Amino acid sequence: MFKRLQTKLTVLYAGLFALALSVVAVTVYVAIANNAQRAVRQELAATGTVFDRVWALRSRRLQDGAELLSRDFGFRAAVATHDRATVESAVTNLRQRLGLDLAFTVGVDGDVVGLDPSRLDLETLWTALDAEDGAQGVFAIDGQPYQLISAPILSPTLTGWVVFAAKLDEREMQALEKLSAIGLDAQVFTQRGRVWVSADQAPATNALVAFVAKAMQEKSRAPSRLRSDGDNLVLVQPIRALDPTRGAALVLRYPMALAMAPYRPLMAAVIVVGLIGAALVAAASWALSRGLAKPITALDEAARRLQRGENVAVEVTTRDEIGRLAESFNLMAGEIRDREAEMIHQALHDAETGLPNRRALERAIQTRLLSVAEGEQLVIVAIGFDRFTQVRAAIGYELATELVAKLGRRVAETAPGLVVGRLTTSVLCVISTATHIDEVLARADNLLPSLEAPVQIGGEPVDVHISFGMATATVGDSDAARLIEHALIGLDQARARQKKLMVFDAEAYGDPASNLSLMSEMLEAVRHGGLLLNHQPKLDLRSGRITGVEALVRWNHPTRGFLRPDLFVGMAEETGHIRALTDYVLAQAIEDQARLRAAGHEVMVSVNISGRLIDDQAFAEHAIAQVSAAKANICFEITETAVIGNPDIALAVLARLAEANIRVSIDDYGSGLSSLAYLKQIRADELKIDKMFVTALASGGTDALLVKSTVDLAHSLGMKVTAEGVETREVIAALQLMGCDLAQGYHVAKPLAVEPLIAFLDAWPIDLPVDTESRRIA
Amino acid sequence: MKRLATFLIALSIGGSAYAGEVTVSVRGADGKPVPDAVVMVYPNGQPSKGPIKFPWAYRVSQQNIQFSPFMLVVPVGADVQFPNLDKVRHHVYSFSPGNKFEIKLYGHEENRTAKMNAPGVVAIGCNIHDQMVSFIRVVDTAYAAKTDANGVVTVRDVPTGAITAKVWHPYLRGMKNEKALAITSVGAGAAREAVTVELRQPSGHH
Structure with a gap:
């Protein structure tokens, strides 16, 4: 509900105080109201009792007067003898003496003296007077309620009644009101048929009339609240009426507002004090929560900044929990910084050297x-x-x-x-x-x-x-x-x-990315014939004949033109595509040899086999099957180092090749790490001396010595020796002298496609030009 | 004594050969006998001619601050004695029309008389003692009497023939505190009638 701690605390505290204060105020109000109401009730009840007493006293007084008159001998004589003038003067005299509103006599024969009979309901009055000696009660004269007191006139039998009447008007009620300690309002109500009417000049409100009717019907004698017509406490006290069908009631009314009036300053004081208190508490809790929330807000802000990686420290202002929290936060932030710096340092520095x-x-x-x-x-x-x-x-x-x-x-x-x-x-x-x-x-x-x-x-x-x-x-x-x-x-x-x-x-x-695409292009070429073989002839130095060729793969790339083998062969080895390439080269070599045979030239075709394939038995079986099927005369050129990787399998494979009548040649001898141990184990037919020894052969020196000794070594191990990179006539001559078996190089022939090769072989003279050369040198 | 007197009257009046008697039993609405009710019989509905004489004394004494008897039947013109048997003095009066009199304060052993001039009711009171009330019924017929303690009265020697008769009591509810009897004729024997009357409470005598 509240996003801010401060607001939350302020509202909570101020709200609680306001609530408590409201409870106090309500309690005080209820207590006061109850008290006031009780006081008014008591006063009303007391006034009701007083009224009864006053009523009784007055009745007694009037009764006494009436009886006094009714027993006067002369009066009785006047009444008995129907001396109206005397009777009227007598009652008038007494009326004035007693300060009565009305005084008259009613004869048993219904004769009224001292009052116009038309002003009242004579028959009802007579019946009431006759029903009881000294009948008294409220009776209407001129439609106004009067208190009537009667006394019988006996002379000695009943001849009539003396009747005194006191008007129950506002003046009378005001006199009664003065008797009360509180300023209540007294009214007399009389019943007219079913309707109750006030004797007051001012008509009573409907609510009050209904209330009186209800109270009289229910005979409730306790004061009760009447709220519909202002908040009043009302006591309805029945008054005896002469006519039982037309009741009368004294209605005492006291406005609650009047009862509450003395307490109003107290209530106002409670409310004012409460409001001031609430304001003070709101301000105090605002300040308190501010003190509480401020460091928390600062911590919150600092935590966010820490999260963003900023260098933060919170100011510690207090020694309480929040102060300790801020301290801990600062420590933590420092440790986080240190750790982060260390991590960054570690991430960016070499652990060993610190560089x-x-x-x-x-x-x-x-x-x-x-x-x-x-x-x-x-x-x-x-x-x-x-x-x-x-x-x-x-x-x-x-x-x-x-x-x-x-x-x-x-x-x-x-x-x-x-x-x-x-x-x-x-x-x-x-x-x-x-x-x-x-x-x-x-x-x-x-x-x-x-x-x-x-x-x-x-x-x-x-x-x-x-x-x-x-x-x-x-x-x-x-x-x-x-x-x-x-x-x-x-x-x-x-x-x-x-x-x-x-x-x-x-x-x-080069471009490694394009190299990668080169491989897929190479495989495409393998499948659809973008590759071709060039064959470099090998010259038999003893017979002067071309006895073999070395098949060299060439690729005419559709966009890059002729690519050097070392560009894609090494890559094929690295990317695992060498098998596919070698399979192609072998098949093509067999096919080319068949064409050479068809042209009448029987030459051995040497194929370079990658070191990665030497220990591949599946390749070996495949190659053997191919070669056997074509009855081809094939030599596999391998490097000595290729055997070193997995010598057991490689040597077994080489043995299988030998059984299948496939020759093995050790290529590039002398350029790599040559191991005599392996040289002894490999059952090779031929040793090819690397061209770096051969090229400079003619100039003599150590190279010539090395070549010579290598030739001797090979011969003694039962291998023929081929010298590569033969580029001059002098080298051939030197090689012949050293007893080298075969020569390969530009001086003999450059690598040739099949057709030019056939032409070259056709044109090759039986007589050895080298011989002549060597002879010439010799 | 009473019986003897009745006998004597019967003898004296019974000279005529044809005479009967009327016996009336008066009871209240509650069924109790009503004493002191006066039954008056008028042969042919006419008042009696000539002087009337009843066998009882025409006297209302004052004793124990009460009148005694409560009810006295006297003929018109009778002088009624009011002897004071009490030690206190009394002031006897009547405002009854035709028979107004006032006997002012008189003492012990004193006797006064008052003449009843007109037939009707005479309510007698004492101005000093309000509780003292008695009635004298002044009649103009020779055939009248008051009921005894049993509420029964017999009027004797009534000439045979048509009569009118009525009962009166001061507290009887009705016109002039009277009620007409149903009996209309008297034969040689006894005529009887039981009548029920309604009485009201006397006022002012508590």
């Missing part, structure tokens, strides 16, 4: 990107620890981490305010701004010697070798993560090219 981490760097880059000016570049420099794993293996994790941290500090000291972060375990990162990348390259180049100075770790100097990879961002760039990635790739590229510094080469890297 900003990758996320922090991303943020920093993001911020800096927004403020890069026109013509400026943001340069992200990845500083890679060369051979870090080896160093770490040598000095341990802890010291290696210390080394990174020290290097970070060293980098940071090169320029004030430079942010140095740790991107990976062994790569640090610096963000720099320059107008051209060359500036950064130059600066890095200058710094390199000082950065590579040995670092003191545990008192011992440790050599440090680092490489730089850089990425640049200009206005409009916004992807910090990608920039970092580029810097890291730049570092990889630098290392791959064995350079100390390199800016990310986007072209060399």
Whole structure:
């Protein structure tokens, strides 16, 4: 209902007080009203009793007068002898003496003396007088109620009655009213038929008339409230009437307002005091609740601000619960701040070195990107620890981490305010701004010697070798993560090219996103023939004949043109599509061989098999089935390292291939990590010496020695030797001298499609040009 | 004594050969006998001619501040004695029309008389003692008497033939406090009638 605590408390307190006060006021009022009413009732009852007494006294007085007259001998004689004049003078005399309104005699014969008989209902009066000695009561004369008192005239028998009458008018009632302690209103009511009428000049209200009629009918003798005609307390007291059919009643009326009047100042005082009290309580509770609610409001506000992440503290003004709450809140807010700061620090810093981490760097880059000016570049420099794993293996994790941290500090000291972060375990990162990348390259180049100075770790100097990879961002760039990635790739590229510094080469890297689509396009080409095989002939150095070819896959991409194999073959290996590619190449090689056979050329076709497929038995079975079905003469070229991954399965597969009469050739021998142990185990038919040894063969030196010894090694293991990358006649000659079996290279022939190959083979002279050459050399 | 007197009257008047008697029993509405009711018989409806003489004394004495008897029947012109037997004095009066008299204060052992001049009712009171009330019925017929304690009265020696008869009592409810009797003739024997009358409370005598 109330949104504010203060309002709620104020309304509650003020409301409660007002309620209590109202109860008190009502109680006081009811008590006073009851008291007043009781007093009035008592007064009314008392007045009623007084009236009875007064009535009785007056009746007695009149009675006495009437009896006195009725017993006077002369009067009786006058009445008995019908001496009207005497009788009339006698009653008039007494009327004046007693101060009566009317005095007259009624004879037993109905003769009225002293009053005009037409002014009253004589028969009713006579009957009433005759019914009882000394009859008295209210009787109407001229339609007005009179109190009538009678006394019989006996002479000695009843000859008539003396009747005195006193008018019950307002004057009389006022006299009665004066007898009462309270200012009540007295009226006499008489019954006319069913209707009660007031004797007063002013007619009574209908409500009062009805009330009197009801009270008389119910014979209720207690004062009761009459509210319809003003609030009155009314007592209806019956008066004896001479005519029983026409009752009379004394009605005493007292307005309650009059009864309440003395108490009115008291009530007013109660109400005024109550209102003042209520106002005071409202003000006090407003102030109190304000004191109570204000710190709570402040806390509420502070909590909201805390929620928004603002730095807040509540002022502690009191020592009560709310004060303690505010203190606790401040403590809590402080702890939350500290914890949040710690969390942010942890989130943005490397736990080991305390350097900003990758996320922090991303943020920093993001911020800096927004403020890069026109013509400026943001340069992200990845500083890679060369051979870090080896160093770490040598000095341990802890010291290696210390080394990174020290290097970070060293980098940071090169320029004030430079942010140095740790991107990976062994790569640090610096963000720099320059107008051209060359500036950064130059600066890095200058710094390199000082950065590579040995670092003191545990008192011992440790050599440090680092490489730089850089990425640049200009206005409009916004992807910090990608920039970092580029810097890291730049570092990889630098290392791959064995350079100390390199800016990310986007072209060399290609577009990974388009590479991904390249794979689906390659699979499409596999299915619908976008790929083709070129075959590079292999020359038998002893016979001078072309005895084999190496099938090399080519892809004529619909939009990008001819793609180099190393662009999509490696990717096919990485993305798991190498099987599909190899299946295609093998099938195509078998088909091409069949065409060569049809053209009368029997040559062995070598197919490159990825290291990932060597231990794939399903592929091996498939290949064996294909080759057997076509009775093809196929050689699988594998690299030695491919076997190392899963030697047991790979060697078993190679054995199966040998059983199926599929030759195995060890490719690129000497370029990778050559293991003599594996060389011994692999049952290969051929060893291909990598072209990096062959190309420079002619110039002699160590390469020639290596090739010679390799040829000897292979021969002794029962393998033929093929030299790759034969580009000059001199090399062929040298190879012949060394006892090499086969030669492959541009000097023999470049890779050829099937049709040109057939033409090439057709044209191949039986006589060995090389022989002649070698002979010539020899 | 009373019986002897009646006998004597019967002898004296019974000279005529043809005479009867009328016996009337008067009772109130409550069935109680009504004493002191006066029955008056008029042969042929005519008052008696000549002097009338009743066998009882024409006397109303005052004794114990009461009149005694309460009811006295006298003929017209009779002198009624009012002896005072009390030790206090009395002031006897009557305002009855035709028979107004006043005997002012007289004492013990004194006797006064008053003459009843007109037939009718004479209500006698004492001006000193309000409770003292008695009645004298002045009649103009020889055939009248008052009921005894049993409410019975017998009027003797009534000449046979047609009569009118009425009963009177001071408190009888009716015109002139009278009621006509049903009997209309008297034969040689006794004529009887029982009559019921309604009495009202006497006023002023509490």
